[in-house]
Structures are given as structure tokens and as C-alpha cells.
Amino acid sequence: MNKHGEAIARFAKHKSTHGLKSSDKRSFVVDHFIQADRHFTVEELYFEVKKLRPEISYSTVYRALKLLAKCGLASESMFGETVSRYEPVHSSAHHDHLVCNKCGRIIEFENDKIEKLQKDVARNYDFLVSAHRLELYGLCKKCRRKKAL
Amino acid sequence: MNKHGEAIARFAKHKSTHGLKSSDKRSFVVDHFIQADRHFTVEELYFEVKKLRPEISYSTVYRALKLLAKCGLASESMFGETVSRYEPVHSSAHHDHLVCNKCGRIIEFENDKIEKLQKDVARNYDFLVSAHRLELYGLCKKCRRKKAL
DNA sequence: TATGAAATTGCAATTCATTTTCATAATTGT
DNA sequence: ACAATTATGAAAATGAATTGCAATTTCATA
Structure with missing residues (x-):
């Protein structure tokens, strides 16, 4: 299984073990984040998602990123800015x-x-x-x- | 001249080169920060100062720390928290x-x-x-x- | 010492990102 | 389909940082 597949699977597992339900919108955000495989602020990801799925709200993006962080697929950090950035977590070594x-x-x-x-x-x-x-x-x-x- | 003396002098110099005036309150905050020689959030420094000089406001403490940062006597950072911390800058090597x-x-x-x-x-x-x-x-x-x- | 331009102060008001609330909609197990 | 629970969007709340402004203080000069 490729890297993205692993991440998707891990998210699915987290859902089942935490009694979460499926949702098109959240899946879209999660997939987009995983596919893009780069750093995002909530706002940045929101604007990218909005181009393709305008009906997805900031809240959903925000909550999806928090969820990704909880299940270890994203990490939150500040990089000296005043906004948080989320970066994909790879199974590889720390960087x-x-x-x-x-x-x-x-x-x-x-x-x-x-x-x-x-x-x-x-x-x-x-x-x-x-x-x-x-x-x-x-x-x-x-x-x-x-x-x- | 000791370390604190140097810092005080540097602050005085910054004042004169930037057309700033003296102020008891600001001096008190600045001195306290330099003497204490440790990390502070604005709030922490404010509460310490308030015990001794209750008439000194949060704004004054806030602005004093900003000023210290500007003249290189304090550096601002986040340490993974949601609040900024100010730490004294020593002339010694980076740490x-x-x-x-x-x-x-x-x-x-x-x-x-x-x-x-x-x-x-x-x-x-x-x-x-x-x-x-x-x-x-x-x-x-x-x-x-x-x-x- | 008196004056006035400029800086300082305290308070309240703003900003800005983050987080939560709440009513409504969607999902899942029975 | 029903009931229970989660997800969503919009708006409100939060929390820290920052600023606006009127009142006060400083300080060079008269």
C-alpha cells in the first residue's frame, strides 16, 4: 500500500475506534490534505478546498485538521508566525x-x-x-x- | 560593568537614539525584567510588577517588553504555547x-x-x-x- | 519657573485566529 | 422507517495581541 493509502486507512481506523461517522465533506478535506502532502494553515487548506467544493465550510476544514492531528496524521506547529500550520506526518524519520x-x-x-x-x-x-x-x-x-x- | 548594567546602559542608549523619554514606570518594568533574568509572558511580568507597583498597567508592561525586544534585550518566542514569551538576550553566544x-x-x-x-x-x-x-x-x-x- | 511639543500612560476598544455553540442535516444500527 | 448519534454551517465566544485616544508627564528652551 502506498503512503497515501496508509494514511487513509489509518484515518478510517481512527473513525471506527472512535465512533465517528462517514462524511463526504470531511473525507474530501482529509483526502485533499493527504494527497497534497505539504504544509497548510487552516485558511490555506480552506481556500483550496473551496475552489473545488464551495459548500464546504471553514468549520469543517478546521475540524478535519484537528482530527488529523489527533490521529497522528498531521502535526501542528507555529513556525514563528501567528497562525498554526499543519504538516503531514510521515511514517519516516523525524525531520x-x-x-x-x-x-x-x-x-x-x-x-x-x-x-x-x-x-x-x-x-x-x-x-x-x-x-x-x-x-x-x-x-x-x-x-x-x-x-x- | 556587570551584565545587568550593560543591559541598562543599552536601553538608555536606545532611548536617546530614538528620542524616547524617561519614565519611572517603564524603567521599573525594564529593570525588573533585566534583574529577574528569566523568561516571562507579558501577563507573568505584569502580575509580578503589579505586586510592587499596582498603578502600572498591562499596556505599559506590554509596551516595555516590545521595546526591549526592539533594542535586542529580549527575544520573543512561543515555546509551543499559545502565548508569547520574552527571554532576556545575553551578549553571550546563541543558546x-x-x-x-x-x-x-x-x-x-x-x-x-x-x-x-x-x-x-x-x-x-x-x-x-x-x-x-x-x-x-x-x-x-x-x-x-x-x-x- | 513657565511653556509647549512630543512621549507615555491607562483604559477601552479592536483585531485576528482559534474554538465553541446550537439548530439543522446526515449517517448508522436496529 | 425509527431512534440515537455524529457532522455541518453560521454565528457567537474566546483569548491574546495590539491600537486609539484623551489625559498626563517629560524635557529642552525661553
Whole structure:
């Protein structure tokens, strides 16, 4: 089963174990989020969905994202903005982010060495880590070029 | 000159270069923040200040913190909460954080190796870094113990 | 010391994203 | 089809951040 299929299945399972009912609209939002496979604010996802299904409300999108977060298919974070972003959670390794202050692009990266050093730090402080975030803010490749012109 | 003296001086300089006037109330807030030398939300600082100087309003505290942030003596961040926190900026090297999810304690640490690896990552993506944040969330030493009981 | 332009303050009002409420509609098990 | 429960949309509520404005204070200059 592909990655998206897994996610869909996981959502279905969450529904059945939590006594949720099916809904066309919610399914549409969930599928769209999973297919798109990128970061969204509630508003961004809402506007994309609205183009295709204008009858779907902000509330439904909002609640769908919350639900995705609950069943572990999306994670919520702030990226230094005042709005929350939801990003798809992949079964793969944890990743960190490069956030472009100019165009807003978010680039994911993984770095095992950094992960390991983080564990070392935690051990030094006798700290039990359950989650972490690492974000580098600045200018992405494209925006550096633009700036140079 | 000690660390606090430096900060006070820097604030005074910012005032003079920006045509700001002196004010007892603002000075009190600023001094308290600098002396305390720890993380605050606006509300937390407001309540502490209010105990000693009840006539000082929330607005004044709010604006004082904004001002401190502008002149580089405080930095604003979210630490996964819905409220902003202001932390004193030390002239020393950049530091990262361990955030205890239980008691809210925030521990600072520095790690040059991690900093260096971050630069490597950025270089790989042709990304120009202007700021970064690294936070490890979990349980601090004390809370781990409590949990064990 | 008196003056006036400019900054500061407190309070209330606004903004803005998030979250909840509630009446109505849709879904599911019997 | 019925009853019970969940989902939905629109509007209202919430919560923190921010601003507008009138009153007050500061400070350089007269």
C-alpha cells in the first residue's frame, strides 16, 4: 500500500475506534490534505478546498485538521508566525525545517548527527525528550537570487 | 560593568537614539525584567510588577517588553504555547532550550557542534540563515523523579 | 519657573485566529 | 422507517495581541 493509502486507512481506523461517522465533506478535506502532502494553515487548506467544493465550510476544514492531528496524521506547529500550520506526518524519520522569511517556503531536512547530539545534550541535563523542533529561518535559494538583483 | 548594567546602559542608549523619554514606570518594568533574568509572558511580568507597583498597567508592561525586544534585550518566542514569551538576550553566544512540559521550566544550553551542523545543512540547500531555534520538549530532571513516584 | 511639543500612560476598544455553540442535516444500527 | 448519534454551517465566544485616544508627564528652551 502506498503512503497515501496508509494514511487513509489509518484515518478510517481512527473513525471506527472512535465512533465517528462517514462524511463526504470531511473525507474530501482529509483526502485533499493527504494527497497534497505539504504544509497548510487552516485558511490555506480552506481556500483550496473551496475552489473545488464551495459548500464546504471553514468549520469543517478546521475540524478535519484537528482530527488529523489527533490521529497522528498531521502535526501542528507555529513556525514563528501567528497562525498554526499543519504538516503531514510521515511514517519516516523525524525531520526539521528551513523556513524562508521571504516567500514562506518550508524545506524539510533530516540530519542524524544533529539528532544524536540532541540526545547527548538531553542526557547531560537528565532530561527526557518527547519531542523537539529545529527550525532555521532565513532566505531560500530563490529568494537569495532575487535579493541580489 | 556587570551584565545587568550593560543591559541598562543599552536601553538608555536606545532611548536617546530614538528620542524616547524617561519614565519611572517603564524603567521599573525594564529593570525588573533585566534583574529577574528569566523568561516571562507579558501577563507573568505584569502580575509580578503589579505586586510592587499596582498603578502600572498591562499596556505599559506590554509596551516595555516590545521595546526591549526592539533594542535586542529580549527575544520573543512561543515555546509551543499559545502565548508569547520574552527571554532576556545575553551578549553571550546563541543558546537553545529544553522545555519541560510538566513544570514549564526552561533550561538553556549551547552546543557548538550542533550550530556547526546547522550551518552545513544550510549550505547544502543554498539557504542563508538569519536565525534559528532548537527546542527539546519533555520532562526535566525533577519532573522525571516525581513521575516515577 | 513657565511653556509647549512630543512621549507615555491607562483604559477601552479592536483585531485576528482559534474554538465553541446550537439548530439543522446526515449517517448508522436496529 | 425509527431512534440515537455524529457532522455541518453560521454565528457567537474566546483569548491574546495590539491600537486609539484623551489625559498626563517629560524635557529642552525661553
